[in-house]
Amino acid sequence: NAGVTQTPKFQVLKTGQSMTLQCAQDMNHNSMYWYRQDPGMGLRLIYYSASEGTTDKGEVPNGYNVSRLNKREFSLRLESAAPSQTSVYFCASSEYTGISNQPQHFGDGTRLSIL
Amino acid sequence: GDSVTQMEGPVTLSEEAFLTINCTYTATGYPSLFWYVQYPGEGLQLLLKATKADDKGSNKGFEATYRKETTSFHLEKGSVQVSDSAVYFCALSGDQAGTALIFGKGTTLSVSS
Numbered sequence: 001n002a003g004v005t006q007t008p009k010f011q012v013l014k015t016g017q018s019m020t021l022q023c024a025q026d027m028n029h030n031s032m033y034w035y036r037q038d039p040g041m042g043l044r045l046i047y048y049s050a051s052e053g054t055t056d057k058g059e060v061p062n063g064y065n066v067s068r069l070n071k072r073e074f075s076l077r078l079e080s081a082a083p084s085q086t087s088v089y090f091c092a093s094s095e096y097t098g099i100s101n102q103p104q105h106f107g108d109g110t111r112l113s114i115l
Numbered sequence: 116g117d118s119v120t121q122m123e124g125p126v127t128l129s130e131e132a133f134l135t136i137n138c139t140y141t142a143t144g145y146p147s148l149f150w151y152v153q154y155p156g157e158g159l160q161l162l163l164k165a166t167k168a169d170d171k172g173s174n175k176g177f178e179a180t181y182r183k184e185t186t187s188f189h190l191e192k193g194s195v196q197v198s199d200s201a202v203y204f205c206a207l208s209g210d211q212a213g214t215a216l217i218f219g220k221g222t223t224l225s226v227s228s
Contacts, residue, residue, distance in 0.1 A: 033215050042204065042220040043159075058215060090158060092216075103149055104208075104216055106158040 002026050006091050006107035013081045013114045021076040021110050023091030031094050032074035033104065034058075034066060036087040043090065049074055081114045088112070117142040121205045121219035128195055128226050136190040136222045138179075138205035146207040148172075148181050148188040149216070153202045162190075162203070195226045 007022045025032065030051045035043040035058075045058030047066040055066050063085060065077045074093075078085060088111050092104040122137040140148065147166045151159040163172030165181035165188065172179050177192045188205060205219040 040220060042218040043216070044218075045215045048215045092159075103161040103164055106151075106160070108158045 004091055004093055004105050004107035006089075006110050008110060009108065010111045011113070013078075013112065015081060015083060015114060017081050018077065018079050019081065020078075021089055021091075021112075022073070023075065023107060024073045025091075025093040025105070026072065027093060027095075027105065028071070029093035029095045029105075030071070031096065032068065033092045033094075034064075034074070034076045035090045035092065036060065037090060037109070038087050046076065046089075083114050086112060086114045117146065117207060117209060117217050119205050119207055119217055119219040121203075121222055123220075123222070125223040125225055128224070130197055130226055130228050131194045132226075134190070134192040134195045134199075134224070136203055136205075136224070138188045138190065138219060140186050140188065140205075140207050142186075142207055142209065144210045146209055148179070149206045149208065150177070150179055150188070150190050151204040151206060151218075153204065153221075155201070159204065195224070197226050197228050200224055200226045 004025045033048040034046040037043045044060050049055045049068040052071045067075045088109045090109050091107045094104040095102045118141045149164045150162040152162045153159050163174045165172040168183035170181045179190045202221045202223050204221045206216040
């Protein structure tokens with residue numbers, strides 16, 4: 001019963017390096033999301049994909065790009081990492097019933113440090 | 116825009132004490148409301164939800180009632196346990212497809228025996 005799977009779980013990068021965070025869900029959900037969590041800030045939305053083939057910016061999209069590869073997978077790319085992007089990144093997915101959004105299911109997070 | 120405000124923590128209680136964590140929201144339309152819990156080193160887990168006014172969500176002894184007149188969704192538990200120590204997040208979701216969650220900043224609960 002995998003749910004939402006994120007890889008890697010931990011990563012250390014140097015400033016200027018690039019990397020892609022992977023996310024996959026096996027619940028056949030239409031919508032997927034990327035958040036970052038910083039101390040005292042709650043979770044802030046980076047990008048989301050309401051359905052396969054669409055992506056939209058969230059609250060803090062600068063410095064990131066996303067790809068909705070197919071219905072299952074939604075990746076987040078840092079093209080040139082900066083220390084301000086040190087954070088814990090969470091991927092989530094959900095379904096829409098036609099009336100309301102169902103609760104989002106979260107992965108275990110990727111802890112990213114940029115030196 | 117939509118927003119969620121929850122009480123600042125940390126909240127420190129003794130085992131079997133009564134817990135209230137306040138949450139108020141600002142939103143247009145008919146949002147759904149959620150409480151999520153995050154245990155140390157883990158992701159967020161849904162604790163309970165309410166999708167319309169006057170709905171009461173409940174799970175594991177926790178309860179919250181969707182109050183449209185006061186725009187509130189306060190979390191309560193009658194008798195906390197040490198195992199309830201975690202960070203609690205109030206969140207709302209708009210009523211359009213694919214709307215992302217808007218989170219409060221989280222409240223840390225610490226329960227001692």
